[in-house]
Structure formats: structure tokens, C-alpha cells
Amino acid sequence: MRPLDEKETTAVFEKIFKFTGNNLKNIVENPSHEGPDKEPGRYCFRLHKNKVYYVSDSLVKRATNVARTKLASIGTCVGRFTHGGNFHLTIECLNLLAANAKHKVWLKPTSEMSFLYANHVLKGGLGRITESIAPGDGVVVFSMSDLPLGFGVAAKSTQDCRKLDPNAIVVLHQADIGEYLRMENQHEHIIEE
């Protein structure tokens, strides 16, 4: 487990910035109330076995007691670095993103399941959409009752959405909470590793 180097930090922050905009500041400066300390600590990003974790300081300190090979996971997993050096967000960071999201899309109840099976968000399934989304922005997907379902990348701007036909793709799927069930084995496999 080690702190991110400069290159890695920019990669991670750029990715998160796409979703949260200026609210990235809130994520970094979020006070943590874990541990015995009276003073609230900070959260930080740690890299462990290609994965990036969002952990409070006090937890990091206590985690040093565990051998690196034995440490399966710590704090919240935000994403992982691919072999090519790219950074991918994973579904575990959904809550972090949802709380600070800048661009949101709400799904109609009928199209929720489709999205939870890793399909893209179509215009017909759109219940509501935040104004001023540009193509390429990170978008967090919610159900109509404000439950975060996943996230993706906007394929079209809000303005363009108007003229689209109902079958056009609005948000490209990246991750959804269906993965917890669909990829249960894979996750276990990773943890066992």
C-alpha cells in the first residue's frame, strides 16, 4: 500500500472531476470521524495492488499492522489502474460520486432493470436529466426515487437530447449496482487473490 504518485493522482482526480466538477474539493476535504482522535482526520487515496482506495488517515495508520500480501482491501475502493496505465472507476465509488455529482440522470422505473443489466441509457428511459450536460461528461444515474444506480458517460448534450428519437443512447454505461450480483464470483475471486 502506498500513496499515489503525481501521475497517478492526476489520472484519478481527472476521472473523478468529470463526475463531480468543483465538488471534488468536498471529497478531498471531507472530514473523517473515525478512530479515537477528537480532531476529525482527513481522507486520502492509497494504491494497493493496482486498486485505488479512499481511506481515512486513522485507518491507514492502523492498516500498517497488516502485511501487504495479506491486506485484501481497505476503506472504499474507488477504481483500479489497468495494465495499460489507465484509471477506471469501479462501482464501489458510486456513493462517493452520487453525493457530489454534478450531472445526473434519473431513470424511469421501466428502464431501471435494463440499466442494471449493463445496458446503456436510452432516451426513452429518461425520466429527468440535469441541464447543461456536455457529451463526454461523467453522469451519475439515479432511479426516480433518488437511489443511485450507477454511472456512465454522456453520449449527447442535454440540448441534443430533445431532438433524439427514443431509441438513441444518451448515457454510455460504465458501472451499475447490478454488478454486485452479476459479478459476485469475480469480486470474490479478486478478494481471494
Next chain:
Amino acid sequence: MGKGKGKGKQRKQIILPPELPPEIADDDIEVSDEDLKFLDENKDYAGFVSRLDTHSINKQVTRVEGVNEDALEALYEKRRRKTLEHKENEKSVVQVDPVDALPVKSLDGEVYYRTFSQTAEVTENEGDIDKSVVKLTKAERRAKLKKTKKEAKKMGKELAKTEEVQPTQQEAALAEVKEDLTAEEAFEAKKRKLAELGMALLADPEANIKSLKEMLQFAKDGDHSIVKLGLLSLLAVFKDIIPGYRIRLPTEKELEMKVSKEVKKMRFYESTLLSAYKGYLQKLLALEKQPRFHHVVVRCICTLLDAVPHFNFRESLLVAVVRNIGSSDDVVRRICYSTIKSLFTSEGKHGGEATVEAVRLIADHVKVHDCQLHPDSVEVLMSLSFDDDLGKPEVQEGNNKMKNKKNKKRKNFEESNQPQGNDRKRSKQETIAKMKEEVAADYKAVSYTPDVEERKRMQSETLSAVFETYFRILRHTMQSSVASSEANGNIISDGSGAHPLLAPCLSGLGKFSHLIDMDYIGDLMNYLKRLAARGSSSDSSAQKVQNLTVSERLRCCIVAFKVMRSNLDALNVDLQEFFVQLYNLVLEYRPGRDEGEVLAEALKIMLCDDRQHDMQKAAAFIKRLATFALCFASAESMAALVTLKQLLQRNVKCRNLLENDAGGGSVSGSIAKYQPYGSDPSLSGALASVLWELNLLSKHYHPAISTLASGISSMNSAQNQVYISISPQQAFKNLLLEAESFRYNQQGCTQKSNKRKGRSIALASTLASVEPPPIDENEVSKKLRRHFILLRDIKENERLRGELDRTASALLLYEEYKKQRKPATLTNKKSKKAKTTVGM
């Protein structure tokens, strides 16, 4: 004349005061010829009759009568009217009587002239009325003129006579009167001439068309009132005789052609009319710049534009009207405003062309004046109406045509399949169809209604001009504020003064929001967003930007929502930025300064009408509105509470705020603590707080608010309630109206709260700390007024007393001075001597 009899009657009245004799109308009293003769012969006797003061006599009688006051008053009125009638009758008698009767009046010269001139005026007025109401025939008019001339001659003779008779001391006065008379006569003559010409024109415009030029000459007169009269009478004439079509002067080729007499006559008539009209307009436009004629000219122009918008030279009229629509003169502006408005609303008169032109001119006007105009000049655009269904009938027609074609084809096909025997029949059908087409084309050409294509084109042109104006204003508001802030950041702008056109522009955008082109919406929203964000603390700290007022920024939000809603029925866009603005604007709102209606409208449109809300956002708004309701007047807090209630009804999860444990549990999200000063509603962490404000509000002095607040706080426990929801706007209005009547009841309320204070001091003190005890402003102002009146009286008294003392002492001094005068003269001399010695 009935005066002899009347005299006796009046005497009788004096003798028998309690009972009034039956009122006899003057007409009823018969005058025998003998009486008249007697009067003629003995003029001296008649003199006292004319001097008889009937009015005072009547007065005496009524005073004696002693009825109750109301009856008395009515009686007085009656009397007065009667005497007036009497006088008038006298005058008419004078006019109608034979020549011999006149000298009766000539005994006292001045009375004579006055009455005569009055009678002359009366007759003239009558003549005017006659002219305007009934068209006199020429013969009649001539007779009348002769009559008046005769009378004038007579008067002249008598004048000479009386001058000889009159003593010299009255000569000066007479001369003056004469001068006045001649000036007045000239004026009257001109007036009469004008009226005559006008009447003639109206009676037979074709024959008298040449007199238009004569009338036009009057407008060049030196006398201002004559010029005005000339302009106005020309206006009346033009309004009447201008034909319902546009005159097209014949081309040279057409002139060369031989035409019948009638056509020639017609051509002459039209060309004269047109040239006179042109001259008139030029005169109007020339006089418009002179402040003396400004009102009259503007009125003329507006009436013309209103009456004959289809006629030639409409453009110059329009230009003049649009130029004056932003005038600082209220009267002028209002006339222009209503003219343009009627132009917009009655498009049938001119087929819509004038509308396009007017809108274009307004757009140019705004451009030239750099958006610094009176709001009226843009508000006019609100009265435009656009036909949404314009495209539809055409489409249907097209469909029909297609169908017809298909039918025809099918028929043809069938027919062609049939043997050739039907050839004749088919040709017959074809000819019939051809005929029909021709007839339809002719009808189209003749009928005034422009075809759909044309109307569509004009409408789109109008729309583009309107939106060009609106966008220009928006852009200007943005740029100007930035520029001026760069120039000097110290300007404290009073919003509406700096951007006078913004408010009507925003309301216009709201009204026509459904007509905006999709492509513009993005830019429009961008502008609105930036305008709404203008003046927020984060911006102005970096750079002193000229702030818009809270109301204007609220309006921006409202317009954005309207635009979005009317254009995107299918797509539900979440306007987060505007919610952020509203969230912050609620804090900046001040009851006296900003418009409560706008706030209530914003609350309704943004929070109540939007069905879906973020849980976090809704909670933040609920919390902020509750805080807001604590600090402001009853009307505003009522609006806020109504909104709050609706938000709570929709968002079941937000009812956690009503529970009595802070922290919010799992729903509170990432922010564990409520941040009351946060600017982003979704990051405020409002769910971690408790709505303690409702508890205080349930003890609000206003009963409606307290019941509503307690109702909301018990919402969680009482499930399945039937909610009666009214809009915040409605609530705001209700309470605003109620506020007046409520003030009178407040004394009782304060007493109650005093009682409560007795029971639980702590509670009442908290209450008092949150909301100061209600003060009856009327009462306070009354007391203050009384106090100051008293103070002023005391001061006045002191001043008067001082003056009195001073005058008294002065008098005393004066008396002393008188007493000492004799010795004083001596001393004076001595002192003079002493002075001279000193001087030497």
C-alpha cells in the same frame, strides 16, 4: 317679454311668502302686442325691468319660506337654473326680435355689447353643433351666413350711434372691446371657414377635393390655435374620406392611354387626395419637433395610424409613433402605446404588414438607443398574438390535394381502363375542373385575406424581430453591467434604473417561450443563468459586478423554468443552477425592497410545480424556507410555509426533518452536519437537522400561520390526511389583503400574548426575541402625528406670543418716542452738531 307680468308676480310673492306661486314657464306667458308696443315707445320704463335683480328677489322669498335644508338646496338649484333659462331666452329673443326691439338693450352700452357677443357665440356654437351633427345644405348655410353678416352690420351701426351718445370716459373701454372683437372676429371667421370647408369636403369629397389644399393653408397660419384647429379638422376629414385601399398613382404609360371621363375624374381625385395627404403628413412631421404642437401632432399621427393603417405613407407614420413610444412625456407615450397596441390586435385592417414593420422599427429603435428606453416601448410587444395553428390548415389542404390527385389518378386509371366511349365525358369533367380552378384563383386574387404562406412568412419575420429585440436587451444587460463595472466599480446601481427594459423583456420571453426556436434555447438559458447568478456574493467579491435586483434575478429563474417547461414536455430537465440561485436568493430577499409576488411566483413555479426533486435538495429548501418564514412578514412566511408543506407532502423521506433526533441517520448523505450558510442546496446536509422553526411558528401571532405550522409539524403522525393545497402565490395575496384588516385586530392579540407571558415567561421571551411584538403602524403614526402637532402648536404659540410682545413694546416705544419728541429734536440737533465736529 313677460316682464311686466313677472314684476307683478314677484311683488305678490313678497307679500305672500309661505306659499310659492305656481311656476309658470316663460313660454307659457303670452305677450300681447300691446305690451310690446308700449315697451317700444317707452324705453325708459323698460330700463328698470332689465335691471331688475330677479335672483335676489327669489332669494328673499326662499329664505322666508323656511323649509328643511335639503329641499331648500334643491329649490335654490331650480331657481338658479330657471333664471339662467330666463336669461337665455332673453338672448334668443334679442336675436329673433325685429330690428326695433334691439335699442332696449343699447341704453347701457357695455351690457349691450356683452350680450350681443354672447348671442353671436351662441349662434355660432349652435352652428358648429349643427355642422358636426347634421350636414347642413349649402343653401341653409348661406342663409345663416347672410343673417350673421346682417346682424354684424346692424351692430356696427348701433355701435356708431352709441359711441356718439356715450360720454367720452367710456371711449377707451369701448375701443378696447372693439379691438378684442375684431381679433376674435377674425379668429371666428377662420374657424367658420375651416368648419365650412370641412363640412363641404365631408358632404361631397369628390367635388370639393380641391379645398383640401385650402385647409392645408390654415396649418401654416400664424395663430397657434388656428394651426391646431386646422390640423385637427384635417385629421377628421382625412379619417373620413380616405378610401379603404391603397392608392397607386398611374404610371406614365397608363396616363398616355385614353380613358373615360369618369376614370380621369377618379384619377384626379386620387392624386389630389394623395398629394394633400402627403403635404399634411410633412407638415405634421415638421411641427412634431416644436414642443408647442407636439401633443396635437402626436395625437393626429396616432389617430391616423389607428384609423387608416392600410393607406399610403404608413411607414412615416409608424416611424413617428415608434420614435415617440419611449417619450418621457406620459401623455404622448400612452397614446403611442395604445396605438401600436391596437395596431397589433387588429391585424385585419392592414393584413399584418404594419405589425411586421412596427416590430422591426421597435427593434431598430431599441438598437439605436442602446436599450435605454422607457419600459413601455418593449412592453407593447406583449400584446402581439401569434397564430399557432397557422401551419396546420395548410398541411390539411396539402393532404386533401394529394388525396384528390390520388383520386383523380385512380379515376383516370380506371377510366383509361374503360373503353374509349367515355372520352367525351372525361373531357367534360376536365373542363369543369379547369373552370373551378380558374374561379378559385380569381377568388383568391380578389379576396383580401392573404394566403397562408404570406401570413406565415410575416409571422416568422415578426417573431424574429421580437426575439432579436429581447436577446439584444439581455445581451446589453450583461455587457453594460460588466463594462460599467470596469469603468467604475463604485456605482451603486438601482437595478431597474440601469436596465429599464429587462423586466418587460423577461415577461415577454415568458409569454412567447413556446415560440422560441430550439436552437436558441441553449444560448438563452446560458444568458439567463449568468444573469441570475449576477450579484451573488462569490462573483462580486472577485469583481464588482453591477448587481441586478433580487426581483430581476428571480424573474430570470422564472423565465428559465417557463421556457424549459413550455418547450420540453417530454424531456424533464433538472435546472440545478437555477435552484442554487433560488436557494441563495431566498436569503437575500427583503420584504420592503423586493417584490413579494415575484418570490411567490418563483416558489410556485420552481418548487411546487416541479414534481420530482432530489431528496437532499428538497430538504435543503424545506429547511431554508422554514428559516425564512421565521424572519419575514406574515404574507411572505405564509407563501414559504405553503411551499414547505407541499415539498414535505411530496418527499416522504424529508419528513425525517420532523422527527426530534438530529443527525438524520442513513439518509443524511455524505454531509453529517447541517451547514446553514452553504450555497449549494444538495450539499447543505439539511437532513441532519431538525425543523425546530415550526415549533416557533406555531406560536406565530398570525392565526393562519400558527395553525398551518402546527398542522405541518403533526403531518408525520397523522397519516392519510386529505391535503387542501393552494398555491403560494394565492396564499401570499390572501395574506397581503388580510394584512390591512388584521392590523386592527392586533391589539387583542398583543393582549393575549401578554397573558401568555404571565403564564410562561421563558417561552414568551424566546418568542419575543425571535419576532418583535407586532406594532400597529397606523396607531404609531397617529400618535406621532398627534405628538408633533402638539409640539408645533406650542412653538407656534410661542412665536405668536413673542410677536405680540414685540409689537406691544414697539408701540410703547413709539409712544415714548412721541412724548420725548420735542426734547428729542433739540438733542438731535445737538448730536448733529457733535457729529459734524467729529467729522471735521
